[in-house]
Amino acid sequence: MTRYLYSLLLLLLSPFIAFYLYQIRGKRNIGYRSHFGERFGVVQRNAAKNSIVIHCASVGEVLAASPLIKRVLHAHPNERILITCNTPTGRAEIQKQFGDAVDLCYLPIDFAFAAKKFIRTVKPKLLIVLETELWPNLFYYAKKNHCAITVVNARLSEKSYLGYKRFASLSRQMMQHIDVLASHNEEDGRRFIDLGLDASRMQSTGSIKFDIHIDDGDKLKLDALKAQIGNRPVWIAGSTHPNEHEQVIAAHQSILNQHPNTLLIIAPRHPEQFEPVADLLAQSKIKYSRRSNTYDKGCQVLLADTLGELKFLYGSATIAFIGGSLIERGGHNPLEAAASAVGVLSGPSTYNFSHIYPELVAMEGAIICHNKEQLGEQIISYLSDIQAAKVLGNNAHTCLAKNQGAINRTLNVIDSLVEQ
Structure with a gap:
């Protein structure tokens, strides 16, 4: 009987579900x-x-x-x-x-x-x-x-x-x-x-x-990206969402005050967010390039507006922030960064990965930041101490290898x- 009631409710909602998918x-x-x-x-x-x-x-x-x-x-x-x-x-x-x-x-x-x-x-x-x-x-x-x-x-x-x-x-x-x-x-x-x-x-x-592992094709793309970027500090914000893009950009602006040559790679979670993020960057008067276009060596942000590349993009950075966590979204997969021995920073909302984060944090491969100010402070700290960033990344990779x-x-x- 319960399934019949469930089915009836879905049927009653079907016009709204169809409208939402097709129109919105x-x-x-x-x-x-x-x-x-x-x-x-x-x-x-x-x-x-x-x-x-x-x-x-x-x-x-x-x-x-x-x-x-x-x-x-x-x-x-x-x-x-x-x-x-x-x-x-x-x-x-x-x-x-x-x-x-x-x-x-x-x-x-x-x-x-x-x-x-x-x-x-x-x-x-x-x-x-x-x-x-x-x-x-x-x-x-x-x-x-x-x-x-x-x-x-x-x-x-x-x-x-x-x-x-x-x-x-x-x-x-x-x-x-x-x-x-x-x-x-x-x-x-x-x-x-x-x-x-x-x-x-x-x-x-x-x-x-x-x-998870980085295959040879991804390694070739990563090498090409590193050659484009050159010798400059890099941090990455992967799988970001609305109301989080803004926090990441604000954190980057604070980082630029301490490390003016730093590049942020920002990878929105959904393709429909590529243009809104580009608009936010323009409004913030931040010079940016798009991954889908020609790379400008003088840019302050690289907008990763491509699909399926995030796993190897993490490998270009000194430190990684995993999105969906500074808002109440439950977070996204931190192990793609760990696969490249890149340390993880996350917001407090990680319930989607409650089977991963506790051990990753306990093994000192990840740090929880409770707001954009803490995020900016942690990144500034790790960009100032590259050895500490390497230790965080190696710990993350050790946690990954242990559980394979x-x-x-x-x-x-x-x-x-x-x-x-």
């Missing part, structure tokens, strides 16, 4: 208007039948899951792989990473009719979802059509847990549909069990986000389900 999000990013039928379960009838479906919500999950997906492709060359996502940037990254090696489409909104149509058309043999992409109707119709379900790299913050707990009956039904849940750690796993997951179906595999191996453990879970 579509105005900011025209990609939301493309392939719109897929949002309602309309996919090509010959698309990836009897495939392994892997769902990555957005570009961050695609980047994190790409090494795992490549291992799945290698381990199961005769299986068709369909990767689904929710955002145009995620879709573009899937195409960039895998080309024609996989099929792709948007995961339908969790309307009962859309989930049912999607599952009946695709007929997947295995559904793999990343992190906390838990959808009652998708799971229900997958199990009804004899499809195994696994949640990998599963995480559940205390805040999310309390949210699911409010809808205990619906959460319990979802948990009962999961064949195997591969969680970040025992603590996350216990939260899923408390929501109704059978304890025998939980495995603690660690986070695949630790299994989750991809192998997760692949074992997937293999066992494919071979059933």
